[in-house]
Amino acid sequence: MKKAISYFIEKAADWLFRRRSSALIVFRTGGALLSMTLIGSWAVSFSYSDAARTLVFGYQSSSTTQLILKIGFVVGILLTALGAVWEYQRYRDEKKRNEKKKTVVIEQRGLVDTSDSPLSEFIKNECTWQVDSLVQEIRERVTENVISRPDLALAKVNNLKMSLAEKTAQLAASDISIAYGGVLPVPFAFYTGYLMDDESRITLHDWDRDIGDWRDLDEIDDGEEFIVEQSSAIGKSVVLAVSVSYPVDRLSIASVFAGLPVHYLSLPTLDRNNHWSKAKQDRLSGEFFEYCKTLLGLGVEHIHLVLASQNSIAFRFGQSYDKRNLPSVSVYQYERHQATRYPWCVHIPHEDGKNVEVIQTKFKQVA
Template sequence: MKKAISYFIEKAADWFFRKRSPALIVLRVGGSILLATLVGSWALTLVYKDAERSLELGYQSSSTAQLFFTIGFFVGIATIVWGAVWEYQRYRDESKRNAKKKTIVIEQRGLVDTSDSPLGEYVKRNCSWLVDTIVNDIRERIIDNVITRPDLALTKVSNLKISIAEKTSQSAASDITIAYGGVFPVPFSFYTGYLLDDESQITVYDWDRDKTDWRRLDGSDDEEKFMVERPSITGKSVVLAISVSYPVDRQAISSVFTNLPIHYLSLPSLDRNNHWSKEKQDRLSGEFFEYCKMLLGQGVEQIHLILASQNSIAFRFGQAYDKRNLPSISVYQYERQKPVRYPWCLKIPHEIGEGAVIAHTEFMYVA
């Protein structure tokens, strides 16, 4: 019983003092007016006699004009009623809107086990409408942090559009929002963004390794820009190596792509926590797009992308890549312990209608 009373008091206090809406502001103003009227209408007297050790507590009518306080009393009551009715109507309308709304949560599990902290549960804590979850889990294909069957993992990623369509078929587009987060191999994160580039209202999350929990892109923009190193030669096929969180492996790149021009883009500070600003990610993805457009203008037809970045950066770059106008792109996976440190790539063709495929570097002539 005590717990129930305590819970009721806690929720009532939370609703009255912490919740924010114009209607509740009106209600609180009315309560303040009513309280001030009641306090001002009475004068409190307190008498203490030390000899007899007696205490007397009483009240008497204030000499202030009673009419003023009477008017204030009824104004306070009317304002409270107005605020309560307004809040009820607002709550009812919001409930009707939320009944139609739905957030589709896409969580990709691969390099880190996030199953104890599902992204769907994290999103539910911050919204009052329906949340539906799609989980891409490829951990059974990963041994010692090395993905063994990228072709099977690609099948799961490629089916995302179908899964989203199934979950949104009965809803209006304006009622649907998407939340995305994952800890996935870079090629698949990039490809996910590439697939979802035309989906509106995508909120991106990333895994905070320090807190071992999800986090929105809520940091401030440090205004860092890519430093560019251009090769002296050009060609129809080039390597674009981008360093965001870690430096790319230049020696491995030179050994795998022996005859290709290599373009290096890198941030001044390489850090795993340099990506928490949405504004920064939008700006860097814009720089990436413009650089790819510049390569197109130089006659480049194929880009071999090496990307050392956080998951959300890879996803955002995939969103930014223009599948209709930019060259074909292959996104490479880095495996430090492999004899060939870039053992496979995800090839995304330029031609409409062709699907992405996995190509293994050791069996592929890179030129």
């Protein structure tokens, strides 16, 4: 019973004070006017008496004032009724529209267990239509934050497009939106964005390690741009090392990719919380894309990408990578405590007939 009363009070307060619409403005205006006229029309009286004396105070407004109050009272009733009917009609129409709409929430769980705070529950608090969850779990392949079978994890990521198609098969494209968030190794986050480049209406979210929950990309753009260090050497294969959240390991890059030209893109401020702006992510992904075009113009046919960034940045860079025109790319995983700091990569070829695959660095001849 207490829960029912509490729910009713909460919903009533939400409807009366929090929700915003033109209809509710009319309703609240009418309610305020009605309340003022009712209060103003009262004959205020007060009396006090004891054995010795009697004290009486009273006030009655004039006939003109009463006429104004009556007019205000009628107008208040009309506005309140109009607002209530208008809001009901608007709510009914919105409900019909929302019955057709669906947000598919893609959550990829890898380096951090986010199951106690599913992204779908976070999204449900932000919308009033259907929310359908699509969870990809690769944590069974992760031991002490190190992925043991990246090839099996890649197979799961490869199934994403098919799983998404099953979720949206019966809906019109205009009624579908997609929310994405994950905590994956960088190569898989990049490759997921690469797979999803042709999907419209994707809203990105990221896991905030400080609060242990999901967040929107709702901060303002701080205007930071990449600092470019371009190699003077020329080759068909190059390393592009991008530092966003942490600095890339330059000594390990020189060891693993010995003999290859290395190009560096680095933000002036490297911080794990420097990415909470959608505008900034869009701008940086544009800078990344343009530099890859520059490498293409220099005759580069394959890019070895070393990326130190947050999950949403890696996804966004993958989205921006033009699979039709840019060079093929291999995206490397960094493991600080292993002998080979960049032990494997997700190799994304652009040649017809070749598949995306995981390649172990120790078995790979870097040319």
